[in-house]
Amino acid sequence: MSVIYSTLTSLINKVSDEFRKSFLFTIIFTILGFIEGQWVNSFFKKLYPSENFLNFLNKNRILKNHIFNPLIVLFIFAIFLLLALNSVSTSLAITLMLAFAGFFIGSAVIPRYFLNDTRNILEFKRRDMYSIGFCLILISIVFFFVSIASVGGIPLLKPSIRYLLKPILTMPVFLIIPGTCLVASSYLKDYQDEKITRSQARFRFIFLLAMDCALLLLLGYRTPLLAAFLVIIIIGFYGNIVSLWEVVIGALVGVGAIIGIGYFRSLGELTITSSTSPIYSLQTRADFTLHVLNLLDFIGGNFGLTHGHMLASSIPGSDLGPRMMVGKLIAWRTEVTITPTLIGQMVVDFGKVGVFVEMTILGFILGIGFKLMQKTKNYFYIGIYSLILTYTILGVETGLLDIQVLVYFAIAIFVYLINIKKSQI
Known part of the structure; x- marks a missing residue:
């Protein structure tokens, strides 16, 4: 694996170096360097508020230390549900409770037992x-x-x-x-x-x-x-x-x-x-997505209907993409794409049981990433956690169904598992 990585990065480094040495990029970086110098030494920059601006925010421990804790996903999910104009069904309420419980356990409880020693990280x-x-x-x-x-x-x-x-x-x-x-x-x-x-x-x-x-x-x-x-x-x-x-x-x-x-x-x-109120379009979108989730929860039941086919449909070349599959399941329309929320794919594929398990796994990935980032302050782990947290937050509405996003998570999982293994040596 290290040989493949070394070969690939060596090739990419050469391509990057050649482009940056080209006449076009030399001019671009020269101009940006000049603008950066003017920015750093600009008098007007001093007019910009300092770090202590709105200092009362820094006194809030939750905001200062945990604003991007993985649990922010549950907070945003709850707000999204509250935006909807209609309420959830009893069955969906149970599914959501299982989802929230699984994510909390995965992100806040299980990571305590891993990566307590980060001296051997990648x-x-x-x-x-x-x-x-x-x-x-x-x-x-x-x-x-x-x-x-x-x-x-x-x-x-x-x-x-x-x-x-x-x-x-x-x-x-x-x-x-x-x-x-x-x-x-x-x-x-x-x-x-x-x-x-x-x-x-x-x-x-x-x-x-x-x-x-x-x-x-x-x-x-x-x-x-x-x-x-x-x-x-x-x-x-x-x-x-x-x-x-x-x-x-x-x-x-x-x-x-x-x-x-x-x-x-x-x-x-x-x-x-x-x-019309500007926020109305956001409310109707949330309401429609929640209505879709209600239907998917009814279809999925306790153990699911498609058993992994929706997630697999994210792979390029599939007859239907995952969001088109949602359209087919709830309205028999394959020409439209419909967002199923973060747990929509989970409940259709594996039902309520699958929602609990998958949300626990998702929470664990983010929880491990958050812990590794906080303990090491390493630039790479800050970056990779930022990327997967970003798409999880956005996935509250859209779901984690795009192949490129799944690749980002696969890379994160691979890196985190290697670090867990190295920390136990």
Whole structure:
């Protein structure tokens, strides 16, 4: 395995080096270096609020130490349920209690017995992680322009053409999220090693976020846009690059972006009027998704219906994707994609029993990642935890059903299991 890793990273490092040495990227990095210098030494930067701004937030121990604890997933799930206009059925209430209990046990109880000694953890080279992230960003930028060209316009300006985007072309664009995660983590490593200042690290984080927002906003996608915000904020927070008050403000901006984009897109599609409350589109979306979950819970019962086929349908080449399968199960319509929430796939595949087991496993993955990150303060483990927590939070509505997201979790599980094994030697 180490031979494969060494060969792969060596190749990626060469590709990354060649691109960064090219005339185009030399100019780009020179310009960015100049702007960064002006930013760091700018008089106007002094007008920006200090770390002690809204200092009362720092006095709250829960916010300061546990704002991105895995249990935030349950908190957001609860808010999502409260947004819905209708209540849950008795059967679904039982399923949700099992889900919450399983996740709590997996994230807060079981990890106490693992990784109490982190002296032998895996170490990843900063250069390797940066090169992988850089190449992923390059791929996403290329496919962004290909996607725009394929529909003949910008989806944000013409909402109707967003539905003409082809998943085979847009999926690579979303690689900008893990790419940004790895590059930002690499800059965090530079900051930890005192190779760059905090101001330089903050500028680079802002630039990465601005680049992500530009690409994803123009495509008209809300969920990946929020993913970009979350990844940068979580890495910055645990790397002492972003202050707590900035996390809170960033969270409000992220929620506002979801509401705003959804509102204006709904206006463009004539599904609501300008007199409708902006939050109404979010409420109706939550209500519809909860209605879907009620139906899936009825179908799944105690032991499930599809027995793993929905999760397996995430693999490219399947006749139906998982969200199309949801459409077929509840309405016999395979031409639409329907989000089933975080536990929708679990209950259809394996019923209430499966929900408890899978949520326990999911909680354990996040709990181990959180513990490893807190004990080591290692840049890589901060990055990988930020990535999987981000997609779990977003999965509260959408579910963990995209193949690339499942790959991120598979990598995290593999790395965590190796560390658990090494800690027991």
